[in-house]
Structure formats: C-alpha cells, structure tokens
Amino acid sequence: MTDTRSGRDWTMLALVVLVGLNLRPFLAAPGPLLSEIVADTGLGYGGVSMLTLLPMFLMGVGAFVAPGLQVRLGARRGLLIALVVLLAGSALRLFVQDGLSLIATAAVCGIGVAFIQAIFPGIIKARFPASVPVVTGLYSATIMAGGAFGARLMPMLTGAGYRWQAALAFLALPVALALAAAWRILSDVRTGRPDGTLTRQLLRRPRTWGLMLSFGLINSGYSSMIAWLSPYYQSQGWTSGDSSSLVAVMAAGQAAAALGLPALARGNADRRPWLLLTIALQVAGFLGLAGFPGLAPVLWAGLCGAGLGGSFALAIVTALDHLPRPEQAGALAALMQGGGFLIAALGPYALALLHDWTGGFAAGWILHLGCVLVTALIYLRFDPRRYPAAMPIAG
Structure with missing residues (x-):
C-alpha cells in the first residue's frame, strides 16, 4: 500500500527547498558586480546600501502584514502571487539603466520574499511537528545556499560576456521553476483570521522583544556581509570573481551550519549551548575581518557564515x-x-556611514562584533524551563 502522506511530505520538502533557494540570490548577486554597477549608475555607498536595506526593511514590514494577506488569499494563492512578484522584480533588472530603477527592482523582490518567509515557519511547525529543528535547518540551509549561488554565478555570467x-x-529562471513547482504541489489551504488578541499578548511579553532584538542584531551582520564583503576585498585589490568566491564561502558556511546545528541540537530542548557556539564563530570571524583581513580571508568568511547561518536557523527553532x-x-x-x-535593515547603511567617516570597513566589522556580544x-x-513563565499565552 502506498504511503500517500509520506509522498506528500516529500513533495512539500522539495517545495521548501526550491522556494528557499530563491529567497537570497537577488540580495547576494549585486555585491560581486559592484564596480560595474557603480560605474554605470553612479551609485555611492549610501545608494548601494539601499539594495540590501530596502528589501530587508520590507521583509520586516511583510512579517506583520503577511498573516492578514494569507487569510484573504489563502496559502497557495498568496505564495504564487509572491513568487510572481519575485519573478517580476528579478526579470525587470534586465532593463535597469540607473541606480533608482535598480533599487526599485530590489524593493519589488523584497516584497515577494517578505510574504514567503513570513508564512513558512508556521507551515513547518504544522506540517512537520516532530521534525521542526531538522526541517527548519533544511529551510534555512537552502536560503543560505541560494545566496551562494547568486554571488558565485554573477562573475561567471559577466565573464562570459553578459552585461x-x-x-x-x-x-528569474530559478524563480520560474519554483513557481511551477508551487503550482503543482501546494494545496489551496486557508488559515483562520489572525488573532489580534494573540498578537497583543505576544507584544506585551519582554521575551518577544528579546527575540526580535537578538534576531535583528545577528541578521544585521548577515545583511552587511552580503552588501559589503565583496567590495571590502575588492578595495584591497581582489577581482570580482575572487571576491565573489568569498561570498560563496560565507554562504556555504551558512548553509552547512543552518542544516547541521539544528540537527545536532534536536536532542536537547536547551538550545543555548549551540546558540553560544554560533556567537563564538562570529566573534572569531569579525575579529579576523577587522584586524587581519589578509591573513586568512577564507577562514574569516567561513566562520562568519557558519555563525550567522547557525544562529538564523536556531533562532527560528527557539522561537x-x-x-x-x-x-x-x-x-x-x-x-x-x-x-x-x-533592525537588520540598518546594518548595511551603518557600515556605509562608518566607511564614509573612517575611510574603511574595519569599524563596521567591529560594530557587528559588539552586536554579537550583546x-x-x-x-x-x-x-x-522558563518558557511557560516567559510566554504565558491564554487560549
């Protein structure tokens, strides 16, 4: 007898992977091409930072707006529309002629991604209740792997003669593949109306704000690395291809840690030892970037990536x-x-300001070191053991 439930789970896992792979390439791709983009558009450091800041800001806003949209549209229709928006934002970059239009495409992509990533953790909890850490790790790993794909692909394409x-x-092509898969796999399920009382209860809990702050401080490091790691090493004489390899190393470290650390942590309800391990990795990586950038750049990128990716996945599991x-x-x-x-949206802009004030990126990496320690x-x-006391929710 065929286990139809198992088959549905596998197809849903496949969809999670395909969608996750498309949530970061549009953010990671411009970094390795920065010299060409600046030459053609005239964007300064503040303008370049908007390519990451604006989508991150929209992702934050989207997390509050998406539940209501999901009620009206349904999970299937909402996801399909979001993927169409992401597809359009990516495809429109073919016609970009100036910095403003490039920033606008980043915003369009950010709107699509905002809805997608706001609804997925709840779907994972509902569909895979016995495997939340592992599936969340897989989802997070595919997000990070997508960033590596986007960063590494760009120099290859420009090296082959493409603008x-x-x-x-x-x-836009892998987004189209995910769109086709979602059309075939995802069922049209509607959720209940968002519980405004629940949201108000959650926002009255200090723990909710602690989770927000910690998630924001860590992801500000990610957004800054995506925006500035490649330009940082290009300013030291690295080529676009070589600097994109560092972004790919960072993203590969993120993917490995996002997949591995939640799986290792699943045997213990206390995630703190693993969360603190991600902190130690980031401390070492940011110290290396700030103080010894030429000594072991691959190591620094990999350590930061592993710390950031592991923390991202474990933060979702912990919530x-x-x-x-x-x-x-x-x-x-x-x-x-x-x-x-x-909060994370401010990271790239803060680094741009510090670069203007100091003439380099080292102060920015020190800033993120401080964020990690906080x-x-x-x-x-x-x-x-204190979760019930920290989060007493009625109903």
Whole structure:
C-alpha cells in the first residue's frame, strides 16, 4: 500500500527547498558586480546600501502584514502571487539603466520574499511537528545556499560576456521553476483570521522583544556581509570573481551550519549551548575581518557564515519552541522576523556611514562584533524551563 502522506511530505520538502533557494540570490548577486554597477549608475555607498536595506526593511514590514494577506488569499494563492512578484522584480533588472530603477527592482523582490518567509515557519511547525529543528535547518540551509549561488554565478555570467543587468535578470529562471513547482504541489489551504488578541499578548511579553532584538542584531551582520564583503576585498585589490568566491564561502558556511546545528541540537530542548557556539564563530570571524583581513580571508568568511547561518536557523527553532500550538508559535516567529528584519535593515547603511567617516570597513566589522556580544547576553536568558513563565499565552 502506498504511503500517500509520506509522498506528500516529500513533495512539500522539495517545495521548501526550491522556494528557499530563491529567497537570497537577488540580495547576494549585486555585491560581486559592484564596480560595474557603480560605474554605470553612479551609485555611492549610501545608494548601494539601499539594495540590501530596502528589501530587508520590507521583509520586516511583510512579517506583520503577511498573516492578514494569507487569510484573504489563502496559502497557495498568496505564495504564487509572491513568487510572481519575485519573478517580476528579478526579470525587470534586465532593463535597469540607473541606480533608482535598480533599487526599485530590489524593493519589488523584497516584497515577494517578505510574504514567503513570513508564512513558512508556521507551515513547518504544522506540517512537520516532530521534525521542526531538522526541517527548519533544511529551510534555512537552502536560503543560505541560494545566496551562494547568486554571488558565485554573477562573475561567471559577466565573464562570459553578459552585461551585469542580464546577469542579475538570469535569477528569474530559478524563480520560474519554483513557481511551477508551487503550482503543482501546494494545496489551496486557508488559515483562520489572525488573532489580534494573540498578537497583543505576544507584544506585551519582554521575551518577544528579546527575540526580535537578538534576531535583528545577528541578521544585521548577515545583511552587511552580503552588501559589503565583496567590495571590502575588492578595495584591497581582489577581482570580482575572487571576491565573489568569498561570498560563496560565507554562504556555504551558512548553509552547512543552518542544516547541521539544528540537527545536532534536536536532542536537547536547551538550545543555548549551540546558540553560544554560533556567537563564538562570529566573534572569531569579525575579529579576523577587522584586524587581519589578509591573513586568512577564507577562514574569516567561513566562520562568519557558519555563525550567522547557525544562529538564523536556531533562532527560528527557539522561537517555535516557546509555544506548543503551531498558530501561536508561528505568530511569535513572524513577530521575531518582523521586528528583527527592521533592525537588520540598518546594518548595511551603518557600515556605509562608518566607511564614509573612517575611510574603511574595519569599524563596521567591529560594530557587528559588539552586536554579537550583546546578542550573547540575550541568548543566555533563553532557558527552556522558563518558557511557560516567559510566554504565558491564554487560549
């Protein structure tokens, strides 16, 4: 007898992978092409930072807006529309002629991604209740792997003679594949109306704000690395291809840690030892970038990537751990991402300002080192024995 439930689970996992792979390439791709983009558009450091800041900001806003849209549209229709928006934003980059239009395409892509990543943690909790850490790790790993794909592909395409606009627009093709898969795989399921009372209860809990702050501080490091790691090493004489390899190394480290650390952590409800390991990795990586950039750049990129990717995945798992019911846990994870991405959006712009003030990127990496240490203090408070007291939710 065929196990139809198992088949549905595998196809849903395949969809999670295909969609996850498309959530970061549009962010990671411009970095290795920065010299060409600046030469053709005249964007300064502040303008370049908007290519990451604006989508991250929209991801934060989207986490608050997406639940209501999901009720009106349904999960299937909402995801399909979001993928069409992401597809359009990517394809429109073929026609970019100036900095403003390039920033506009980044915003369009960010709108599509905002809806997608706001609803997925709740779906994972509902569809895979016994495997939340592993499936969340897989989802996070595919997000990070997608960033590596986008960064590494760009120099290959421009080296083959394509304009940077065409190289960026090429990323519409894997989005089209994910769109086709979602059309075939995802069922048209509607969710209940968002519980405004639940949201208000969550926002009254200090733990919700702690989750937001820690998620935001860590992801500000990710957004800055995506925006500035490649230009940082290009300013030291590296080629576009070589600097894109560093971004790919960072993203590969993210993917490996995002997949591996939640799986290792699943045997213990206390995620803090693993969260603190991600902090140690980032401390070493940011110290190396700031103080010894030429000594072991691949190591620094890999350490930062592993710390950032592992922390991203474990943060989602930790938020989901706080509440037993999928709709409650999903709402908390969405709030964490919403507030967190609003904070994370400031990372690239802060580095741009520090670069203008100091003439280099080292001060920015030190800033993120400080953010990581503050996050460590917050992580220490995530004792699972105290989750019911930290998050007493009625209903």
